[in-house]
Amino acid sequence: MRSAFVGDAVPVVRDGSQEIVMDDKKMQKRKRIIRHELTKFLFVVPVLCFFSFSILIPFLSGIEISFTNWDGFSAEKDFVGLKNYINFFTNPSVLRPIKNTVIYTILTTVLGNLTSLLFALGINRNFKGRAFCRMAFFLPTAISMVLASFIWKYIFRDLFSQMFGIKNLLGQTSTVLLGLTLIHMWIDVGINMLVYLSSLQTIPKELLESAEIDGAGYWKRFFKVTLPMIVPAFTTCITLSITFGLKEFALPFTATQGGPMDASVTIGMYIYNNLMSYKRAGYGQAVAIIFAVAIVLISGFVSGTLRKKEVEF
Amino acid sequence: MAEHNKKKTPISGRCWNIFVSLLTILAALVFLSPLYICVVQGFKTPLETAESILSLPSRINLENFSDAIETTNFFVSLRNSIIVTVISVLIIIFCSSLAGFVIARNNTRQKFYRGIELLLLAGLTIPFQIVLIPVYKTMMSLSLLNTFAGAIMLIVGNSVPYATFLYVGFVKTIPRELDEAATIDGCNMFTMFRKVIFPVLKPITATVASLEMLWTWNEFNVSLIVLQKKSLRTIPMQQFYFFGQHVSNMNGAFAAATLSMIPVFLFFLVTQKYIAGGITEGAVKG
Numbered sequence: 001m002r003s004a005f006v007g008d009a010v011p012v013v014r015d016g017s018q019e020i021v022m023d024d025k026k027m028q029k030r031k032r033i034i035r036h037e038l039t040k041f042l043f044v045v046p047v048l049c050f051f052s053f054s055i056l057i058p059f060l061s062g063i064e065i066s067f068t069n070w071d072g073f074s075a076e077k078d079f080v081g082l083k084n085y086i087n088f089f090t091n092p093s094v095l096r097p098i099k100n101t102v103i104y105t106i107l108t109t110v111l112g113n114l115t116s117l118l119f120a121l122g123i124n125r126n127f128k129g130r131a132f133c134r135m136a137f138f139l140p141t142a143i144s145m146v147l148a149s150f151i152w153k154y155i156f157r158d159l160f161s162q163m164f165g166i167k168n169l170l171g172q173t174s175t176v177l178l179g180l181t182l183i184h185m186w187i188d189v190g191i192n193m194l195v196y197l198s199s200l201q202t203i204p205k206e207l208l209e210s211a212e213i214d215g216a217g218y219w220k221r222f223f224k225v226t227l228p229m230i231v232p233a234f235t236t237c238i239t240l241s242i243t244f245g246l247k248e249f250a251l252p253f254t255a256t257q258g259g260p261m262d263a264s265v266t267i268g269m270y271i272y273n274n275l276m277s278y279k280r281a282g283y284g285q286a287v288a289i290i291f292a293v294a295i296v297l298i299s300g301f302v303s304g305t306l307r308k309k310e311v312e313f
Numbered sequence: 314m315a316e317h318n319k320k321k322t323p324i325s326g327r328c329w330n331i332f333v334s335l336l337t338i339l340a341a342l343v344f345l346s347p348l349y350i351c352v353v354q355g356f357k358t359p360l361e362t363a364e365s366i367l368s369l370p371s372r373i374n375l376e377n378f379s380d381a382i383e384t385t386n387f388f389v390s391l392r393n394s395i396i397v398t399v400i401s402v403l404i405i406i407f408c409s410s411l412a413g414f415v416i417a418r419n420n421t422r423q424k425f426y427r428g429i430e431l432l433l434l435a436g437l438t439i440p441f442q443i444v445l446i447p448v449y450k451t452m453m454s455l456s457l458l459n460t461f462a463g464a465i466m467l468i469v470g471n472s473v474p475y476a477t478f479l480y481v482g483f484v485k486t487i488p489r490e491l492d493e494a495a496t497i498d499g500c501n502m503f504t505m506f507r508k509v510i511f512p513v514l515k516p517i518t519a520t521v522a523s524l525e526m527l528w529t530w531n532e533f534n535v536s537l538i539v540l541q542k543k544s545l546r547t548i549p550m551q552q553f554y555f556f557g558q559h560v561s562n563m564n565g566a567f568a569a570a571t572l573s574m575i576p577v578f579l580f581f582l583v584t585q586k587y588i589a590g591g592i593t594e595g596a597v598k599g
Contacts, residue, residue, distance in 0.1 A: 043415040046408035050470040058448045058451060129341075138585070144552070145533055146553045154350070163367075194593055195593055271443075
């Protein structure tokens with residue numbers, strides 16, 4: 001409210017000899033307000049500092065880097081204009097990571113959300129072992145990506161072949177993304193399951209009961225009552241899954257290093273490799289900027305479309 | 314409720330119910346099996362593992378564990394993890410509770426504080442890889458590579474958006490009369506926050522602390538570029554390098570893995586309620 005400042009009496013000096021026309025009380029009040037506003041601002045300063053240091057300023061200076069040929073380690077860099085961006089659209093080496101990331105995102109979003117919804121439906125009933133199941137699905141979310149990769153690499157390589165005679169999923173170009181999806185689901189399904197579960201619990205029991213009295217069978221109730229009621233949870237989970245899928249870095253990095261034959265290099269890894277291995281930080285940053293725009297557009301579009309479908313009760 | 318159900322549900326419905334329960338429990342067991350495999354290998358000898366991966370060890374064999382502690386430098390990385398996690402989480406709570414309070418109480422300068430809130434929310438969607446290259450450059454020029462300070466600053470910066478978001482949501486549920494009464498009593502804003510507001514924020518502080526503790530403990534992106542030096546590696550980093558080498562003693566590696574899960578699971582079991590609360594809270598409002 002600016003009026004607190006503007007409306008106040010402003011000290012007026014007349015002929016230099018006159019007393020200052022100023023209500024003492026008002027002056028004090030104004031001082032108090034300024035102090036109050038300053039203290040308030042001080043409250044957000046720490047967050048702003050850390051945020052600027054690690055996200056805002058790097059993001060802005062990243063735009064600058066994307067117009068240079070910086071190699072990632074030397075002190076000097078030259079302005080190269082749009083060259084990196086032109087490279088992005090003409091250089092076919094980026095197509096592989098884009099394709100991998102898109103396939104991986106679709107797999108994790110579809111399979112991950114189906115599984116977590118099924119688990120939530122399974123748990124949202126009264127039965128012995130409910131608490132145990134809930135804990136079991138949620139526990140793997142506490143594990144680090146490094147550890148999950150290690151355990152699953154072993155399972156894929158030794159256990160699956162020994163028990164079911166299945167070839168190592170992570171070892172073949174055609175199945176490596178599916179293998180990574182399974183690891184991702186193990187770590188991530190618990191989170192989406194919680195969101196679906198809390199959404200399922202908001203459905204009024206009377207609604208399902210009255211549908212049952214009206215003669216609606218299990219599946220009809222599920223599709224006509226339950227599903228429309230939990231669309232908000234879909235909005236959240238699907239948007240989150242898509243963003244997480246597009247961002248994926250740690251899992252392929254620790255489980256496959258992008259292999260075999262680059263079949264699991266994601267965009268996140270491609271950016272990292274451009275900095276650390278290929279010494280093309282400027283180009284990598286141009287990829288990152290385009291990537292950021294794509295993520296914002298895609299997640300905005302998806303959550304917008306799903307929001308429209310939400311049912312208000 | 315149960316009786317009511319019995320009366321109404323036909324036999325086929327009850328069978329279906331039991332079937333779904335069994336299926337859910339089966340899925341839960343499948344979900345736990347990787348952990349079982351990991352722990353069991355940690356106790357077995359290579360010979361026992363070669364015979365059967367799933368069988369229980371014939372005796373409790375702790376050799377793997379003492380080996381693992383030595384070869385992975387377990388206590389050094391445990392110490393590093395504790396330093397990074399505890400300091401980061403304390404700073405995150407300090408900063409985001411203050412900011413969350415002011416942003417939620419934006420009765421003056423509304424546009425300004427709403428702007429900050431939106432800026433933080435936008436920060437939530439930015440993946441770390443987008444700022445990776447500039448961040449690396451800044452760290453290098455400030456000689457913050459291979460320092461805890463550098464890692465902590467980045468971790469805090471990347472964590473405050475979500476933490477602040479959770480605090481804002483919670484503060485909005487606290488009646489304004491509470492801080493107004495304290496202001497009339499003549500408290501200045503800092504004293505008021507410390508003595509009146511912060512104690513009321515306890516539930517959400519527990520949530521933020523648990524979530525951020527877990528995420529920082531498992532943090533990978535920042536540590537990968539900042540904490541590369543051997544003596545500074547946190548547990549995930551240490552494991553990344555350890556598992557990355559050709560592991561000759563699989564059982565020792567599993568013992569190391571099991572060892573590193575103990576603190577996380579103990580913590581997780583205690584704070585599960587708050588973590589679950591924090592996830593659904595954010596999801597519902599986001």
